[in-house]
Each structure stands twice: as C-alpha cells, then as structure tokens.
Amino acid sequence: MRHTRANSRYAQALLQLADEKGVLEAVYADMKGIYGAAQESRELSNLIESPIVSGSKKLAIFRAVFGDKVNELTMAFIELLTSKGRESILAGVAFSAVEHYKEMKKIYTAEIASAVPLTDEIRSQIKEAARSIATDASEIELVEKVDSTLIGGFSFTMNHQRVDATVKGRIAQLKKEFDSNPYIKDF
Numbered sequence: 001m002r003h004t005r006a007n008s009r010y011a012q013a014l015l016q017l018a019d020e021k022g023v024l025e026a027v028y029a030d031m032k033g034i035y036g037a038a039q040e041s042r043e044l045s046n047l048i049e050s051p052i053v054s055g056s057k058k059l060a061i062f063r064a065v066f067g068d069k070v071n072e073l074t075m076a077f078i079e080l081l082t083s084k085g086r087e088s089i090l091a092g093v094a095f096s097a098v099e100h101y102k103e104m105k106k107i108y109t110a111e112i113a114s115a116v117p118l119t120d121e122i123r124s125q126i127k128e129a130a131r132s133i134a135t136d137a138s139e140i141e142l143v144e145k146v147d148s149t150l151i152g153g154f155s156f157t158m159n160h161q162r163v164d165a166t167v168k169g170r171i172a173q174l175k176k177e178f179d180s181n182p183y184i185k186d187f
Contacts (some may be wrong), residue, residue: 007089011096014077015104023071028101031073034066035094048090055082062087097187108137110158114147115166 011031018027020104047053047061055153059082067075102109110130112118118126123142130140155167 004089004092005117007096008091008100010081010086010089010093011100014073014093015097015100018073020022021073024101026027027074030066031094031097031101033070034062035091036064038094045091049088050083051088055085055087056141058082058087061110101123103143106138107131107138107141108134109141109143110156111143111145112156113147113150113166114154115146115148115150117146117150118144126156133158147176
C-alpha cells in the first residue's frame with residue numbers, strides 16, 4: 001500500500017478530528033483493523049476497489065461488517081467516503097492513517113528477517129539496539145519474519161535503513177566481488 005495525496009489528506013483529517021473528539025486511540029485501532037482486514041481478505045479488498053458494486057451496496061456491506069465493531073466517528077467517516085464516491089480508497093486511507101498515527105506518536109517499526117524464529121533474549125536485544133538508533137522513539141514495534149531462504153543470519157530494516165547480515169547476502173556480495181576482480185592479468 002502506498003501514500004497517495006488523497007489517502008494522506010483523508011487520513012490526516014480523520015486523525016485530527018478523532019484527536020479533537022478524544023477518540024484517537026479508538027479510531028487508530030479501527031483503521032488498523034480495516035487495513036488488516038483488507039490485507040487478509042481478498043474478497044473485501046476486491047469489494048472495496050470494485051467499480052461495479054454500487055456505493056449504497058458497499059455501504060450496506062461496510063455497516064454489516066464493521067457497524068458495531070468500530071467507533072461512531074469511524075463509521076461516519078466510512079459513510080462520508082461512500083457518499084463522495086471515494087470508498088475505493090478506504091484501505092489506502094486506513095494504511096495512511098496507521099502510518100500518520102505512528103509518526104504522531106513516534107512509534108518506529110523495525111523489521112527483522114531471520115532463518116529461524118527469534119528467542120525472547122534475542123528479541124529484547126534487537127529492541128534495545130533499535131532504541132539506541134531511534135532515541136526519540138516512544139515505542140519500537142518489532143515485525144518478525146522467518147525466511148528459510150536466508151540460510152543463516154538476519155536482515156534488519158528500520159527508518160529506511162537496512163543491515164544485511166545474512167549468509168545469502170554475504171554470498172551474493174562475494175560473487176559480485178569475484179565478478180569484478182581487477183587483479184586478473186590479461187594474457
């Protein structure tokens with residue numbers, strides 16, 4: 001998912017209104033849930049983006065799916081998007097809202113990919129290392145991925161910076177160095 005100008009503006013407006021009304025945390029949880037549901041359910045994602053299904057039918061489905069599970073402000077926002085014919089960007093707005101909320105609250109996301117699952121001790125060491133990098137962070141959110149193709153080691157990404165300490169990455173680096181070896185004499 002990406003930030004478009006429309007997604008970002010709707011998300012910022014929603015979060016600002018939610019903050020004014022004192023329901024920021026509830027709206028954030030709703031947006032996180034809507035984005036997660038759209039990511040997990042291909043049917044919901046297709047419904048949201050479908051130009052064939054009318055806005056009134058989408059709104060009825062949104063009310064049935066999200067109705068009593070989301071804050072009143074969130075439901076009013078979904079109704080507003082639908083009335084303006086912009087319901088197709090709901091998942092994108094939810095993504096942008098989650099990202100803007102994290103920026104507001106200084107929540108940093110650190111991603112770690114490893115060949116095997118992390119132990120609690122290693123997980124806490126990684127969080128401490130991330131805190132030393134992002135000193136202004138109020139919270140570090142750790143996203144773990146197990147990727148058996150890495151062979152060994154780990155790949156760490158935070159704030160658009162990546163550290164590749166995998167065996168697979170090191171082999172690729174060595175291959176690149178051997179391919180560009182300037183010490184081979186010409187015969």
